[in-house]
Structures are given as C-alpha cells and as structure tokens.
Amino acid sequence: MTAKDTTYIKPPMEVLYAKELAALAENDKGNKKPEGWLLSPKSIKTFILGSKAALKLGKEKVEIEQKFYGDDSLVERCIITLAGNRGLMLVGEPGTAKTMLSELLSAAISGFTTNTVQGTAGTTDDNIKYSWNYALLLAKGPVPEALVPGPLYTGMAEGKITRFEEITRCPSEVQDALISVMSDKVLSVPEFGEAGFIFAKPGFNIIATANIRDKGVNEMSSALKRRFNFETVNPINSVKLESAIISRQAGGMLHAIDEKIDIDEDIVELLATTFNELREGVSREGSKIESPSSVMSTAEAVSLYHQSALTAYYYEADISIDTLVQNISTTVLKESKDDLPRLRNYFNTIIKARAEASELWARFYEARKWIK
Ligand SMILES: Nc1ncnc2c1ncn2[C@@H]1O[C@H](COP(=O)(O)OP(=O)(O)OP(=O)(O)O)[C@@H](O)[C@H]1O
Ligand SMILES: [Mg+2]
Numbered sequence: 001m002t003a004k005d006t007t008y009i010k011p012p013m014e015v016l017y018a019k020e021l022a023a024l025a026e027n028d029k030g031n032k033k034p035e036g037w038l039l040s041p042k043s044i045k046t047f048i049l050g051s052k053a054a055l056k057l058g059k060e061k062v063e064i065e066q067k068f069y070g071d072d073s074l075v076e077r078c079i080i081t082l083a084g085n086r087g088l089m090l091v092g093e094p095g096t097a098k099t100m101l102s103e104l105l106s107a108a109i110s111g112f113t114t115n116t117v118q119g120t121a122g123t124t125d126d127n128i129k130y131s132w133n134y135a136l137l138l139a140k141g142p143v144p145e146a147l148v149p150g151p152l153y154t155g156m157a158e159g160k161i162t163r164f165e166e167i168t169r170c171p172s173e174v175q176d177a178l179i180s181v182m183s184d185k186v187l188s189v190p191e192f193g194e195a196g197f198i199f200a201k202p203g204f205n206i207i208a209t210a211n212i213r214d215k216g217v218n219e220m221s222s223a224l225k226r227r228f229n230f231e232t233v234n235p236i237n238s239v240k241l242e243s244a245i246i247s248r249q250a251g252g253m254l255h256a257i258d259e260k261i262d263i264d265e266d267i268v269e270l271l272a273t274t275f276n277e278l279r280e281g282v283s284r285e286g287s288k289i290e291s292p293s294s295v296m297s298t299a300e301a302v303s304l305y306h307q308s309a310l311t312a313y314y315y316e317a318d319i320s321i322d323t324l325v326q327n328i329s330t331t332v333l334k335e336s337k338d339d340l341p342r343l344r345n346y347f348n349t350i351i352k353a354r355a356e357a358s359e360l361w362a363r364f365y366e367a368r369k370w371i372k
Pocket of ligand 1: 067068069070092093094095096097098099100101209210211236245249298299300302
C-alpha cells in the first residue's frame with residue numbers, strides 16, 4: 001500500500017495494490033488460468049489471503065498482505081464460482097466486506113473495479129445495459145457511436161467482471177433483465193438489427209452484493225437466484241482477527257495522513273472486544289448481553305478507531321477513552337434511541353466487573369458518563 005499517494009481519497013484496489021498485482025502476475029507462470037483472466041485462481045487466492053513469503057518483482061521483493069479475514073474457504077469458492085458459468089452473489093450483514101471482496105476479485109481478475117452498477121430503487125435497464133447519446137441519435141440514428149455502453153455491455157464486450165452493488169435495492173423487473181443475459185451470455189441491441197448481438201467474451205461474469213438488512217434478498221426471483229452462486233459473508237467472530245483488521249485498515253488510512261501516527265493496540269483490542277460482545281450478544285466471560293439493533297459491524301469499528309485517532313491527531317493529544325465512548329455512543333444511536341439503555345446496561349454490568357482487574361477497562365467504565 002503506497003501510504004503517501006494523495007491523488008485519491010480512496011484509491012481503487014487496482015491502484016492501491018498495483019505492485020502486488022504486478023508481482024503476482026510475474027510469478028504466475030505455469031498456473032492454470034481461465035481465459036480472459038489476468039491472474040490464475042491460485043494467485044488471486046494469494047492476493048486476497050496474503051502470502052508468508054514475499055514475491056520477486058524485477059529486483060524488488062513485494063509483500064502480499066492479507067486483505068480479507070475470517071473465512072479462507074469462502075474466498076476459494078468465490079474465485080471458482082467466477083471461473084464457472086454462474087454469477088457470484090455476496091450476501092450478508094452491512095459492513096462485512098462484501099463490497100471490498102467484490103473489488104478485490106474484480107481487480108485481480110479483470111484489472112479494474114469501476115465497471116459497476118450501483119443498485120437503487122431508481123436503477124433502470126439503461127443504467128445496466130446501454131443508453132444513447134441523444135444528440136448523436138437524432139443526428140445519425142442508432143449508430144454504434146451513439147450508443148453509451150453500461151457496465152453490463154462493457155463487461156460482456158470486453159470480457160471483464162461487472163460488479164452489481166446492492167442488487168436487491170433495484171426493482172425486480174430490472175433485476176430480471178439479467179436472467180437472459182446470464183443464461184445465454186448474449187445482450188441484444190435491437191436498434192442494431194441483425195448486428196445487434198453482443199456475445200460475452202471470456203472473462204465476463206457478474207459479482208453482485210446484497211445486504212440482508214435491506215428488504216429484497218427474499219423477493220429476488222428464483223429464476224435469477226438460479227443464475228448465481230450465493231455466498232454469505234459472515235461477521236468476524238474473533239476478537240483477535242477483528243483487532244488485526246482495525247489496526248491494519250485504520251492504520252492504513254491514518255498513515256496516509258502521517259506515517260508517525262501510532263496505533264494503540266490495547267485500545268484496538270478493547271474496541272474489538274466491545275464490538276464483538278455487543279454484536280454476538282454474549283461477553284467473553286459467557287454472560288448474556290442485550291445487543292443493540294444498530295449494526296456493530298467491523299466496518300463501523302474500523303471507522304470508529306480512525307475517528308478517535310484523528311481526534312487525537314488534530315487536537316494533539318493521546319487517543320482518549322472518552323472520545324472512544326462518545327463515538328461508540330453515536331454509533332449505537334444510529335438505529336434507535338432505545339438502544340442507549342442497552343449500552344448503559346452493558347457498561348454497568350460487564351465493563352464494571354472488568355474494571356476491577358484492569359486500569360484500561362476501569363478508564364473505559366469511568367467514561368460511561370458520555371453515553372447520552
Ligand atoms: N472479514 C473482513 N476482512 C477484512 N476487512 C473487513 C472484514 N469485515 C469487515 N472488514 C472491514 O470493513 C469494511 C467493510 O466494508 P464494505 O463496504 O466492503 O462492507 P459491505 O459488506 O459491502 O457493507 P454494506 O452492506 O454496508 O455495503 C472493509 O473495508 C474492512 O475495513
Ligand atoms: Mg457494500
């Protein structure tokens with residue numbers, strides 16, 4: 001990851017990991033690879049799950065870091081699904097890295113991640129397939145240069161992955177526009193008459209995401225479901241892994257601002273423990289906890305630590321437990337005010353008990369005054 005690259009707020013994966021992808025390509029010789037793919041399934045697995053040994057790139061040694069945590073076999077299955085003739089549907093709670101995974105897969109298979117449909121209630125066929133430059137259409141009629149390709153058209157014509165974010169937010173008739181395309185692998189452009197058929201090139205496939213909090217997955221037509229392999233991306237259920245994700249992800253964003261910012265691993269672990277317990281509804285001691293209705297996702301934990309560290313950085317102080325609890329409180333409040341008593345109860349039972357044995361948890365308990 002190139003920390004100092006300030007060209008982007010959030011560089012696309014193919015830019016962020018350009019060196020890793022080049023090193024993997026250089027060391028990919030001899031591995032079986034589906035037609036139209038930039039890397040072999042083996043190298044893509046290494047790209048997403050990391051490798052212990054650094055890879056040679058010219059005279060350089062390049063580390064391949066782990067990017068997705070918590071379910072290696074899910075990643076293996078996702079890669080093979082995309083090598084087959086079915087699309088990949090990633091479903092799961094918000095903030096479980098469905099989008100991140102679809103971006104990583106797309107960057108490794110096709111070399112870019114921007115060929116994307118952002119599903120909303122307003123998404124139309126045109127947004128997915130193609131539309132027209134009406135000035136040219138009026139001037140010259142339905143000629144190729146008047147056509148404006150959509151992500152599906154581009155993916156099929158160039159043999160690239162098409163990403164479909166939040167597919168279940170789209171009206172079902174728009175979703176169903178994918179059925180014929182996915183079974184026949186051809187997109188018709190009736191305006192072009194006989195020549196109006198775009199046959200999908202090898203390398204084309206669809207990665208769709210849907211979060212199960214939104215309505216929709218159930219309403220998807222069974223005909224469309226049959227064209228996808230469904231993979232559920234579950235929340236991380238290990239404090240150790242969640243801590244690793246928070247340190248690495250928040251650390252990466254903070255070091256893009258200033259490489260000297262230290263990551264406080266004790267506070268990271270405290271935060272990961274809190275999120276894990278509130279999400280799972282059970283403490284590490286085994287006591288039952290009433291979970292808040294808001295999503296205590298790993299993504300939220302990453303941005304919460306980032307926010308708390310930024311506060312310390314810009315106000316030139318150490319990262320403060322008070323700030324952390326204020327940020328936890330606002331996160332829990334996102335969904336409903338009824339969750340505050342649950343958070344208070346968690347502090348007055350689980351954290352209170354833990355405070356007797358640890359100075360850090362005692363400070364955390366003291367900061368309960370900020371839950372409001
Ligand atoms: N298993 C995981 N491995 C690595 N990072 C993770 C994992 N789970 C969550 N994260 C972190 O959370 C962020 C998840 O963001 P992402 O937008 O991909 O989630 P999502 O599942 O698409 O959420 P939404 O349903 O709200 O769109 C990642 O950028 C990463 O920081
Ligand atoms: Mg997403």
